[in-house]
Amino acid sequence: MHSIIKPDGRINDGKIWRRELLYQGMNGNCVERVYVTASESLVFKPLTNNEQLGKEIWVNEHILTAFPPIYPRIIAHSVSTNPSLNWILYEDLGELTHVFEEKTAIGLISYMAKWHALPSSHLQHAPLRGPKPTVEAIRAELLQLWQSEEPEQLWPGIPSSLCRHLLATLQKESFAADELVISHGDLHLGNYARVNGQIKVLDWEHAHLNLRYWDLYHVIDLSHPLFPKDMTTAIRERLLDHYIELSAQYGKRIEPLSFKHGYYLFASLYSLWMLRLIASDIRANKGIWPLNQLEQQYIETRSNLRQIAEFL
Known part of the structure; x- marks a missing residue:
């Protein structure tokens, strides 16, 4: 799965089928759904808030391991002091509906x-x-x-x-x-x-x-x-x-x-x-x-x- 992310932290369009925008983070970076094939997709999340550099992986490794499986699994990730090289590939949970019930x-x-x-x-x-x-x-x-x-x-x-x-x-x-x-x-x-x-x-x-x-x-x-x-x-x-x-x-x-x-x-x-x-x-x-x-x-x-x- 690492091959779909370039060394500079961007999606490698030559290795995927298509991509779609999910939302834009506070620093302008975009979280996207990435289709590896027509039926297989992942969620690509670059660093969306520079103040939280490395925190998401830290929380997954040190806190969420004690939780029931209520959070999406991490497939691959990169942590770096360079904000642009921080990214996470999550399992895709599919289309989510955010309506209060x-x-x-x-x-x-x-x-x-x-x-x-x-x-x-x-x-x-x-x-x-x-x-x-x-x-x-x-x-x-x-x-x-x-x-x-x-x-x-x-x-x-x-x-x-x-x-x-x-x-x-x-x-x-x-x-x-x-x-x-x-x-x-x-x-x-x-x-x-x-x-x-x-x-x-x-x-x-x-x-x-x-x-x-x-x-x-x-x-x-x-x-x-x-x-x-x-x-x-x-x-x-x-x-x-x-x-x-x-x-x-x-x-x-x-x-x-x-x-x-x-x-x-x-x-x-x-x-x-x-x-x-x-x-x-x-x-x-x-x-x-x-x-x-x-x-x-x-x-x-x-x-x-x-x-x-x-x-x-």
Whole structure:
């Protein structure tokens, strides 16, 4: 299989039948489906985020070996200090549908509770880093903004009374970081799917240690411009209850009321932060994401925030 990749890290068109674009990474590199023959295909993934150089292979070798087979197998790979020479050939799982379904989310959270129960102390000094700032860093950032600008300017379309209530709550309460678990890191709707009745989870290069809420927030309340979902209070409650129940089965007893309060606090913090990012992207309108999808993402995030705020 190495022969279909040139020494410079590019696909050798002379050795394949055809290729098709799947998506473009943050650094402009493209993930593609490569047909070796008319019926045999692989997924070619070059380095899509330069800050995560070598991390995806490291995670596969040091973390995912303890997991059930919910991730695609690596067929071949190359790791180099030169970003352009880093690539992975994955098994092709076929056409994936990224439409939110509660049944699939329940199945994913069942696996999540299991990987959150795995030992993680040996990873405290591992070369892992998440894609976004820590919860305390974002909390400090939002509270500092609150000192200099009015909420209606910071969060257009959201009642200033709601923003002030959430910010005042965030000012009084902090997040205990004494229990960190293995986190996927980027578990949005585009990174998991049901394949032949089984949950598959993709793109583990952002795996790191974080609070339990981080993976849960991605599955439940994080929005994405390409993968919209409709979340309701009832679905959110069922997903959180399922996680709490499964965690107890895996040895971690969680007090439901305090855990849910912590989740709502966490989700409100990151939703406020995400709304700032989305609004900035809308204003810039640089074409990275279609404008209409960014606007829909803002609406979705705003709706989720209003639901969450009812519990704080």
